[in-house]
Amino acid sequence: MYEYRKMSEAERKEIIDYREARGYPLHAPPHPYRGFGYYLITAANYEHQPIMNSSKRRTEFEVTFLKTLCSEDIEILGWIILPNHYHCLLKLTDLNILSKKIKLLHGSTSHDWNKEDGLQGKRKIWYKFSDRYLRTESQYYAALNYIHFNPVKHHYCKRAADWMWSSLNLYLQDLGREWVLEKWKKYTPRDNFGIGWDEM
Numbered sequence: 001m002y003e004y005r006k007m008s009e010a011e012r013k014e015i016i017d018y019r020e021a022r023g024y025p026l027h028a029p030p031h032p033y034r035g036f037g038y039y040l041i042t043a044a045n046y047e048h049q050p051i052m053n054s055s056k057r058r059t060e061f062e063v064t065f066l067k068t069l070c071s072e073d074i075e076i077l078g079w080i081i082l083p084n085h086y087h088c089l090l091k092l093t094d095l096n097i098l099s100k101k102i103k104l105l106h107g108s109t110s111h112d113w114n115k116e117d118g119l120q121g122k123r124k125i126w127y128k129f130s131d132r133y134l135r136t137e138s139q140y141y142a143a144l145n146y147i148h149f150n151p152v153k154h155h156y157c158k159r160a161a162d163w164m165w166s167s168l169n170l171y172l173q174d175l176g177r178e179w180v181l182e183k184w185k186k187y188t189p190r191d192n193f194g195i196g197w198d199e200m
Contacts, residue, residue: 036093038077040143043102043129044085051113051125053083058165061086061109068105073097078143080150081165087147089140095131102129141187149189 045051052058058081065086070076074097078089092098110125117123134140148171151163160168171180 037091038134038140039090039092039095039098040132040134040147041088041090041098041102041129042085042131043106043126046124046127048084050083052081055164057113058083062165064109065105068108069098069101071097071101074101076167078147078167078171080147080163080167082151082154082156087150089134089144089147098131138187141183142189145184145187146189 052061062079062081065079065081065088066076069088069090073093075091076088077091080087090098106126113125114120114123132143134143148160148166148168151157151166152160157163160166161172168180
């Protein structure tokens with residue numbers, strides 16, 4: 001959405017024609033693969049506004065996120081909650097089920113936060129979600145490391161383990177620091193994470 005605004009009319013037409021030819025939504029993230037597998041999911045507050053800026057709100061969102069998404073059809077393997085977006089690594093039986101759960105998650109938090117902030121009917125909280133289907137072990141661990149490193153990347157903390165709203169400390173507790181470091185060294189996400197994805 002944000003890149004689209006910066007494009008020329010010719011570039012916009014080219015991207016719309018490309019999406020239309022493939023049957024993708026014209027102005028929303030496409031979800032070309034919807035079956036069983038591992039996915040990196042990203043959702044952001046509308047216009048990247050830091051609506052989850054308070055630690056209280058991030059904590060409440062993390063609890064709601066885990067309760068809403070965790071089911072027999074969705075296994076949550078990693079997550080990070082930041083002031084204006086979140087990422088998660090999921091094992092899914094069907095992306096359509098996830099779409100319904102995310103709609104519920106985003107709908108309930110939008111209602112609650114707008115009521116809490118006195119902005120009912122005046123503020124949009126979320127803008128859709130994007131997904132990336134993970135096909136290889138390299139993609140899986142690079143995505144997990146990308147998720148856990150995100151608060152450092154965005155300058156919210158100096159050490160990833162210091163960020164409370166993340167699954168990293170569960171990995172450290174359950175699998176140990178050596179396992180986490182070994183996976184980091186072997187599958188460090190690049191600055192241009194996702195570019196050249198098919199080569200991983």
